[in-house]
Amino acid sequence: xxxxxxxxxxxxxxxxxxxxxxxxxxxxxxxxxxxxxxxxxxxxxxxxxxxxxxxxxxxxxxxxxxxxxxxxxxxxxxxxxxxxxxxxxxxxxxxxxxxxxxxxxxxxxxxxxxxxxxxxxxxxxxxxxxxxxxxxxxxxxxxxxxxxxxxxxxxxxxxxxxxxxxxxxxxxxxxxxxxxxxxxxxxxxxxxxxxxxxxxxxxxxxxxxxxxxxxxxxxxxxxxxxxxxxxxxxxxxxxxxxxxxxxxxxxxxxxxxxxxxxxxxxxxxxxxxxxxxxxxxxxxxxxxxxxxxxxxxxxxxx
Amino acid sequence: xxxxxxxxxxxxxxxxxxxxxxxxxxxxxxxxxxxxxxxxxxxxxxxxxxxxxxxxxxxxxxxxxxxxxxxxxxxxxxxxxxxxxxxxxxxxxxxxxxxxxxxxxxxxxxxxxxxxxxxxxxxxxxxxxxxxxxxxxxxxxxxxxxxxxxxxxxxxxxxxxxxxxxxxxxxxxxxxxxxxxxxxxxxxxxxxxxxxxxxxxxxxxxxxxxxxxxxxxxxxxxxxxxxxxxxxxxxxxxxxxxxxxxxxxxxxxxxxxxxxxxxxxxxxxxxxx
Numbered sequence: 366x367x368x369x370x371x372x373x374x375x376x377x378x379x380x381x382x383x384x385x386x387x388x389x390x391x392x393x394x395x396x397x398x399x400x401x402x403x404x405x406x407x408x409x410x411x412x413x414x415x416x417x418x419x420x421x422x423x424x425x426x427x428x429x430x431x432x433x434x435x436x437x438x439x440x441x442x443x444x445x446x447x448x449x450x451x452x453x454x455x456x457x458x459x460x461x462x463x464x465x466x467x468x469x470x471x472x473x474x475x476x477x478x479x480x481x482x483x484x485x486x487x488x489x490x491x492x493x494x495x496x497x498x499x500x501x502x503x504x505x506x507x508x509x510x511x512x513x514x515x516x517x518x519x520x521x522x523x524x525x526x527x528x529x530x531x532x533x534x535x536x537x538x539x540x541x542x543x544x545x546x547x548x549x550x551x552x553x554x555x556x557x558x559x560x561x562x563x564x565x566x567x568x569x570x571x572x573x574x575x576x577x578x579x580x581x582x583x584x585x586x587x588x589x590x591x592x593x594x595x596x597x598x599x600x601x602x603x604x605x606x607x608x609x610x611x612x613x614x615x616x617x618x619x620x621x622x623x624x625x626x627x628x629x630x631x632x633x634x635x636x637x638x639x640x641x642x643x644x645x646x647x648x649x650x651x652x653x654x655x656x657x658x659x660x661x662x663x664x665x666x667x
Numbered sequence: 668x669x670x671x672x673x674x675x676x677x678x679x680x681x682x683x684x685x686x687x688x689x690x691x692x693x694x695x696x697x698x699x700x701x702x703x704x705x706x707x708x709x710x711x712x713x714x715x716x717x718x719x720x721x722x723x724x725x726x727x728x729x730x731x732x733x734x735x736x737x738x739x740x741x742x743x744x745x746x747x748x749x750x751x752x753x754x755x756x757x758x759x760x761x762x763x764x765x766x767x768x769x770x771x772x773x774x775x776x777x778x779x780x781x782x783x784x785x786x787x788x789x790x791x792x793x794x795x796x797x798x799x800x801x802x803x804x805x806x807x808x809x810x811x812x813x814x815x816x817x818x819x820x821x822x823x824x825x826x827x828x829x830x831x832x833x834x835x836x837x838x839x840x841x842x843x844x845x846x847x848x849x850x851x852x853x854x855x856x857x858x859x860x861x862x863x864x865x866x867x868x869x870x871x872x873x874x875x876x877x878x879x880x881x882x883x884x885x886x887x888x889x890x891x892x893x894x895x896x897x898x899x900x901x902x903x904x905x906x907x908x909x910x911x912x913x914x915x916x917x918x919x920x921x922x923x924x925x926x927x928x929x930x931x932x933x934x935x936x937x938x939x940x
Contacts, residue, residue: 376871389908389909389912389913390856390857390860390908390909390912392912392913392916393853393856393857393909393912393913393915393916394857396853396912396915396916396919397850397853397854401842401843401845401846401849401850401919401922401923402843402920402922402923402924403841403842403843403923403924404817404840404841404842404924404926404927404928405927407821407928408818408821408822408825408928409814409817409818409821409927409928409929409930410927410928410929410930411929411930411934411935412929412930412931412932414932415930415931415932415933415934415935418932418933419935419937419938422734422737422741423741423742423743423938425734425741426734426737426738426741426742426747427742427743427744429734429735429738429742430709430738430739430742430744430746430747431744433709433710433712433713433738434707434709434746436709437707437708437709437712440708441708446698446699446702447707447708449692449698450698450707450746453690453692453698453745453746454744454746457744457745458744488695489692489694489695489696492692492693492694492695493692493695495693495694496692496693496695511694514694514695515694518694520694522693522694523693523694526693526694
């Protein structure tokens with residue numbers, strides 16, 4: 366090998382070494398241009414432990430507030446608002462399972478409060494007591510208190526409210542008696558209230574006992590009410606029919622969509638098989654694609 | 668149209684935020700959620716008891732006291748919600764005293780909780796006292812819990828944007844501490860590349876020179892020795908260049924903070940006010 370050739374070979378080797386080394390510097394050059402990482406602005410997140418603590422504090426605070434409200438009511442027995450407020454607090458507590466379990470003697474304390482409230486101010490005490498017993502899942506006491514409220518406070522709403530809990534504890538006769546007693550007042554009030562009374566009777570009756578249970582209602586009102594029940598039944602049937610039609614349409618649409626998707630995927634698979642058999646034959650590939658296009662356009666008809 | 672929607676949404680939000688004046692009871696008149704004047708006796712009693720006990724309570728009792736003071740702002744029953752506005756000024760004053768007392772007795776966390784609650788109840792107005800406590804806490808835990816410290820520093824800055832300690836800590840914990848040294852390594856890599864190329868050029872130049880003209884034997888030996896030296900240095904530098912630069916990238920990337928600001932267990936003292 367001549368000396369010139371040797372020099373040339375060395376130059377080429379050097380150039381390739383430099384090129385290789387320089388090419389490895391592209392990454393570092395980009396890294397220099399990119400600003401270094403920084404924690405994003407913003408206050409940040411509260412930790413899971415903090416979230417749990419806040420949630421637990423909510424329950425504990427409700428329990429403390431309720432306990433204090435019960436104490437305040439006991440300390441001021443003549444203040445009806447404080448008694449009613451304590452009952453309302455118990456209802457709020459009853460909805461919160463975790464807060465409720467923090468007051469061990471809740472039921473006896475509530476009983477003392479409600480007994481005193483009913484004795485001090487039966488109206489509205491009985492309605493408050495009924496709502497509170499229902500919140501504490503005592504349907505029997507709740508329904509009973511509503512019946513008493515209906516009688517002592519002459520409240521149509523209380524008689525209506527008594528139906529659901531008493532029906533659950535199979536004391537429909539008591540509810541029906543209360544509804545019968547308040548009927549004259551309900552009839553004189555707005556028609557919605559009278560209808561609610563009649564609905565209460567219906568809820569506590571079977572198809573056989575309904576007419577008998579409505580015996581305290583004038584016949585023309587009963588006829589009108591039965592017409593109303595029939596209209597409601599028809600409306601309900603119509604709503605159900607519409608819902609069924611909508612459901613079927615939805616199902617048909619889903620099926621059509623699934624069929625179209627399946628068809629398109631089969632077309633794509635066929636095109637793929639076709640092109641793989643063509644190799645590098647351009648015209649063959651084009652035929653495959655056009656057949657695939659025709660295939661896919663046929664899928665829309667599902 | 669969009670404006671109308673925004674106004675409606677704002678109106679709805681305001682309406683839903685307002686506490687109810689009374690709560691409905693079936694078959695009975697509604698119950699007023701707040702007394703005609705002042706606070707309900709149990710609410711007042713809680714605040715009275717707390718105010719009296721602050722000066723004499725032990726640190727453990729102060730913690731319990733704080734929980735009692737915050738009951739009205741933590742319980743979401745309609746009666747507590749309705750009395751918050753009326754109780755706010757007194758609660759803020761009590762929380763301030765409680766925070767001061769906790770700070771004086773060295774309980775930084777309890778002081779931060781009390782002052783943070785005061786700040787939240789007060790509507791997030793500027794509070795240098797809270798910012799100072801939070802910044803001190805952040806500084807204390809910066810090495811052990813940087814994510815938590817960053818949260819504290821940023822909350823301190825929110826409470827008082829002029830808090831210098833919190834600002835410095837926020838800047839320090841937010842940035843990449845290896846940014847400049849990493850960059851320096853990358854630049855050193857480039858310098859090595861340039862020097863390596865120069866050395867390799869010198870090798871070529873010496874060889875060309877030797878090929879072009881005849882020289883005395885000792886000079887040829889000297890030139891060849893110089894060529895070998897340049898060759899060794901140049902090759903070494905060309906190998907070192909990417910090693911240095913890539914090492915710099917790795918070093919730089921390893922310095923990027925891998926955390927986001929996260930609250931300690933004790934904060935925020937209150938949920939959404």
